[in-house]
Amino acid sequence: MTEAGFDPASLVQSWPKPSKLRPIVTFGAGSIVGDAHFPAYRKAGFPVAGLYDPDQAKAQALAEKWGVTAFRSIEDATAVSGAIFDLATPPGRHAEILKALPEGSVALIQKPMGNYLGEASEILEICRSRQLKAAVNFQLRFAPMMLALKDAIAKGWLGEVVDFDAWLALATPWQLWEFLLKAPRVEIAMHSIHYLDLVRQLLGDPKGVHAKTLGHPNHTVAQTRTSAILDYGDTVRCALSINHDHKFGRRHQACEFRICGTEGAAYLKLGLNLDYPRGEPDILEIHPKGGSDWIAVPLAGEWFPDAFVGRMANVQRFASGEDTELISSVEDAWHTMALVEAAYKSSAAPAMPLAEKP
Ligand SMILES: NC(=O)c1ccc[n+]([C@@H]2O[C@H](COP(=O)([O-])OP(=O)(O)OC[C@H]3O[C@@H](n4cnc5c(N)ncnc54)[C@H](O)[C@@H]3O)[C@@H](O)[C@H]2O)c1
DSSP, X not given: OOTTXXXXXXXXXXXXXXXXXXXXXXXXXXXXXXXXXXXXXHHHTOOEXXXXXXXXXXXXXXXXXXXXXXXXXXXXXXXXXXXXXXXXXXXXXXXXXXXXXXXXXXXXXXXXXXXXXXXXXXXXXHHHHTTOEEEEOOGGGGXXXXXXXXXXXHTTTTOSEEEEEEEEEOBOOGGGOHHHHSOSOOXXXXXXXHHHHHHHHHHOOOSEEEEEEEOOTTOOOSOOEEEEEEEETTTEEEXXXXXXXXXXXXXXXXXXXXXXXXXXXXXXXXXXXXXXXXXXXXXXXXXXXXOSSOEEOOOSSOHHHHHHHHHHHHHHHHHHTSOSOOTTBHHHHHHHHHHHHHHHHHHHSOOOOOOOOO
């Protein structure tokens, strides 16, 4: 407890556990399933019935490693009754799988919700017409450091939030994701989308966005650097400065958020990105209302895999009626996709030109 009465250990850092569990059926046997989905589900004791991937050799190898069934067909996978269908598939494949799920199913869809806003709208329409209870896997919202941040804000330790800065200067190993090397939309659509989604959860929808996203002369990945300003009117400032090409040693690299309120502030380091996929520890410090110094919040877990535990816990609890809100439902996630789309449009449009000299 600090002199201002701030107790960092009292901040909520995990999602409540579900008391009833449904079996999980995963689509896709790619890297994110082995790196995060299955480790999280094992850690939390969530039962995995099996997985399906049209690449049967890949499916079989991952299924054997985790002791689950490799389904031979999409029909076998969708026949598991009362399952949570966990889509870890490329964004362009989500729609066809959702169409094959039984009406009224529960689904968790990996981000992004389609490659473009048009695909997000198609996914939304499929979910509506088939009455799917579907959420998008914006798991950063459930990272222990982010749950603690949101709890601190809700408890008033920052006052009114008026400033959000994301600053990334790091070297991201894009070669780990082969499908990204040729994708037309990379940085905002695949990476910064997590930050834009989190900003939406903290500050609501902006009125618009100014953005510039670009590649780098040293490689051919479509975009790896982004500057963006989200317009929240005249009280709240929000900016993202993102450079995945800062390959000059660890010393001056950064992956940080600074969130300031009228009476307090928060600083976060997202350690995972600084040495992906090994990662460094995350950091959350708060300068609370009425306090005179920064207080470190001891974190109860890391972004990976703990955020994936919370993400699935909310889906499970919503399915059984224990949670009334499905966080990042497709209805909500569509707006993050709209923000991404607006950022690409802004980037493609010319900026305000300077006046000609008379
Ligand atoms: N939320 C996060 O933090 C996060 C992190 C990484 C990746 N992702 C997302 O997860 C998804 C998968 O990423 P990845 O890195 O594992 O990709 P990956 O390329 O390693 O794996 C994708 C797998 O999906 C399979 N697949 C394709 N069509 C399928 C279908 N119809 N049914 C079942 N499986 C099918 C492919 O055969 C492949 O094995 C992508 O949408 C990506 O954007 C999210």
